[in-house]
Amino acid sequence: MSDLTARDIDFDELRTVRATEPERIAKTLAARRGPAPLQPDGRLFIIAADHPARGALGVRDDAIAMADRYDLLRRLVVALGRPGVDGVLGTPDILEDLALLGALEGKVVVGSMNRGGLQGAVFEMDDRFTAYSAASIAESQFDFAKLLVRIALDDAGTAATLEATARAVTESARLRLPIMLEPFMSEWRDGRVVNDLTADAVIKSVAVASGLGESSAYSWLKLPVVDEMERVMASTTLPTLLLGGDPTGHPDETYARWGDALALPGVRGLVVGRTLLYPADGDVAAAVDVAAGLVHATVPARR
Template structure:
């Protein structure tokens, strides 16, 4: 699909109500389809100021290019839906590519990459009422916990209330937890078995109910640890892709192994599919779908 930015701008400037109208008309589907698995493409990075992919510092800053890549990914067989912030999801609504797709709204993007307040990850994106009003299908929140940064406590509290608000509407919420720490001023996530295990335990116990909570988890540093790590919770889980660098084959093999585990229901992958180190978006997406 060729993206016309002037056309999108024209609709937004002259007919902003078209977004709500498109959301109201959109044909929906169950969260889990006939395959019994879930394949979601993620594109909520820009709103946190995280625009880089590999050595391209501003790769995700070109909106027309990003939208074209998303449209390509969403057109591939086996892709169930997309995770993004309001601006991107509304562009996709106007482009008409979200029919019969799972649409996930990204809720907290306030912990800007590299900011002094990064661990105080405020809910600056979708609220539960927005996801309900727009007839979207689920939400996602990022939960990074630094034991030495008080901002993490505010994030924990607001995350718990977001889970409550989504559950009250019977809407699934995908929680992406990490134990994190600052190294030379930069936030680093702990992907050790111990770190991921503790993050699962903390995230699973948030809020007044976990009935609608899913986990969105990384594969541990040693993929052989995943089976034991996932014994920490009975919550359904999807694997997050993250940025895999140039070792795409190695990443695919780690995902393939983890996808065999009983709580893992699918994949949520972003930059490594939309901006693959080698090959095309189509090839990267088809390979990931094949893992399911």
């Protein structure tokens, strides 16, 4: 657990370093204290913060909730300081800010790779790799890579995304870098991309994503919690983290669904962003504590 709190953040220093000592970022990353071994339960609880780089700034009915970077960083510092939070997922801009603030010490750090499928763009399904590469994640001495692979049978842009994803998986395996694949069967509907969250669709997306790349040795899955989750988890032997999803519905119902899914064989933890960083009541610490308790207290069932 970090000793840093939101009250300790020196944004003046952060801005000064970025403007006058950019070389300090690489030095800070090189000197970062890496994560301790996994907790005895072997679970991971990761806070996600890679949404802004894809232009996805909305939370519930606020279309620009994540627009204030200083507010987002404060929320992330609070979340990362809570017991049971193992790490963070983000793009270079966010992770480098957190590194300079000292918030990555002892944490699992996950680099987000393809952010080029901007929300609402006509090219959204051609999801270019515009952030980290596997090589840059390894060079930064981070612990995981992560990519989004939406599969739209009605959009030719999917082909380029699949090809680039396969290359990223191959490169990660060669570097022995674990990589999270977040697959969806998606389609265009009324001018926007919609993910199919039926069990059959998620199972199909798992089948496609699992076969990408020259080796699956370091591949993990990051999957939404859907109805018939038992069937979904029966479709793969890859280690799986649950996707928290968009913050809709009552929190108690969301937590109950997470808890049930965390007990399934093959589930290794939870990756959540906006639901916990922007809870309806504004209490980030309380929301994170509930999720951490679910991840690190749930005993997986045996298959």
